[in-house]
Amino acid sequence: MDDLASRGAAPAARPHTRLELFTAFLKMGLLGFGGVMPWARRVLVEERRWLSEREFAELLGMCQILPGPNVVNLSVILGARWQGPLGALVALTGILFVPVIAVLLLATFYASVSHSPVAHAAIAAASAAAAGLILGTAIRLLTGARPAPHGLVVAGAVFVAVAILHLPLLWVLAVAVPLGIALEWRAAR
Amino acid sequence: MTGPPDVLFEIAWRFASLSLLAIGGINALLPEFHRVVVDVEGWMTSAEFADLFALAQLAPGPNAMVVSLLGWKVAGVPGAFVATVAACGPSSLLCYFAMRRFERMKRAHLRGLIQRALAPVAIGLVLASGYTLAQAADRSAVAVVLTAASTAAIAFTRVNPVWVLAVAALVGVSGLA
Numbered sequence: 486m487d488d489l490a491s492r493g494a495a496p497a498a499r500p501h502t503r504l505e506l507f508t509a510f511l512k513m514g515l516l517g518f519g520g521v522m523p524w525a526r527r528v529l530v531e532e533r534r535w536l537s538e539r540e541f542a543e544l545l546g547m548c549q550i551l552p553g554p555n556v557v558n559l560s561v562i563l564g565a566r567w568q569g570p571l572g573a574l575v576a577l578t579g580i581l582f583v584p585v586i587a588v589l590l591l592a593t594f595y596a597s598v599s600h601s602p603v604a605h606a607a608i609a610a611a612s613a614a615a616a617g618l619i620l621g622t623a624i625r626l627l628t629g630a631r632p633a634p635h636g637l638v639v640a641g642a643v644f645v646a647v648a649i650l651h652l653p654l655l656w657v658l659a660v661a662v663p664l665g666i667a668l669e670w671r672a673a674r
Numbered sequence: 675m676t677g678p679p680d681v682l683f684e685i686a687w688r689f690a691s692l693s694l695l696a697i698g699g700i701n702a703l704l705p706e707f708h709r710v711v712v713d714v715e716g717w718m719t720s721a722e723f724a725d726l727f728a729l730a731q732l733a734p735g736p737n738a739m740v741v742s743l744l745g746w747k748v749a750g751v752p753g754a755f756v757a758t759v760a761a762c763g764p765s766s767l768l769c770y771f772a773m774r775r776f777e778r779m780k781r782a783h784l785r786g787l788i789q790r791a792l793a794p795v796a797i798g799l800v801l802a803s804g805y806t807l808a809q810a811a812d813r814s815a816v817a818v819v820l821t822a823a824s825t826a827a828i829a830f831t832r833v834n835p836v837w838v839l840a841v842a843a844l845v846g847v848s849g850l851a
Binding site: 514515516517518519520521522523524527531539542543545546547548549550551552553554555556557558561562565566570573577580581582584585587588589591592595603606607608609610611612613614615616617618619620621622623624625626627628630632636637639640641642643644647648654655658661662665666668669670673 | 693730731732737751766773776787798805808836845847849
């Protein structure tokens with residue numbers, strides 16, 4: 486935790502300026518090939534240490550039950566928590582509006598490469614690795630956040646319901662969230 | 675459908691009315707977006723829609739940016755920004771006020787309990803999306819090895835994911851995958 490100490494007297498690491506907030510979310514947005522979520526965890530938890538593994542997992546759960554893209558919700562919540570409504574806008578700009586410009590630039594010459602077999606081979610292989618990026622992040626969250634045994638049951642049930650049984654997400658959440666809260670409540674007593 | 679302002683307005687209300695339904699993200703609503711922009715409005719063909727979806731997946735930034743590309747296709751750069759704000763604005767506002775309410779909740783132990791209960795749900799969903807993507811991407815033995823190697827690299831080392839993706843792309847270009 487060396488860089489935590491070097492940050493000064495702050496009780497917990499957090500962005501101190503809007504620029505710091507902006508660059509962190511811009512990094513997630515611009516590097517987020519194959520999904521932004523693995524990058525959000527890497528930047529927020531590993532690099533900046535603004536969140537613990539457990540806090541990240543908890544926030545991600547919150548973002549998933551609210552409507553809207555998860556990482557967009559994540560930037561709204563964290564931007565607002567650290568720097569108020571303007572902070573939410575700053576984080577959103579970094580993760581969403583600047584990458585939109587990059588994607589539009591990409592889109593304008595996508596047509597010329599979309600039929601190249603070399604590009605297709607590279608993209609197919611990178612997609613296989615990108616899936617691993619998300620699986621590896623799931624393992625990190627599992628070992629870092631260390632859910633209690635009943636939490637592992639909930640995580641396993643959600644995985645099976647969505648990935649194996651292909652049940653609609655809304656139904657899965659409607660059952661898993663109250664169940665998780667009930668199990669947590671029983672364990673806390 | 676006369677001038678661009680009309681089209682922008684049409685994009686705005688079509689996308690904004692879907693925003694609050696996007697539980698699980700924009701991808702959960704893709705069939706609905708497809709219905710609106712292809713079947714109802716006739717803004718593009720199904721193949722064009724699929725191309726833009728693929729592009730949003732491989733481009734940097736949230737995959738939700740498929741809505742920006744849809745807006746771009748319909749009405750250029752202004753269309754892209756109107757679509758992005760319309761699709762993400764209402765849900766972001768709801769998220770902002772819901773979270774502010776939640777974080778000011780009096781009963782701190784109940785708040786902590788809800789948060790702890792949501793972490794396993796999130797982990798299960800991340801695992802499921804990784805698995806689903808792997809199933810789609812792993813069409814050869816080499817692709818399976820790439821997924822496994824990348825999983826291990828991220829889970830057990832601190833290597834920068836950029837290198838993982840770059841090496842995989844090179845393997846693909848070399849003709850091995």
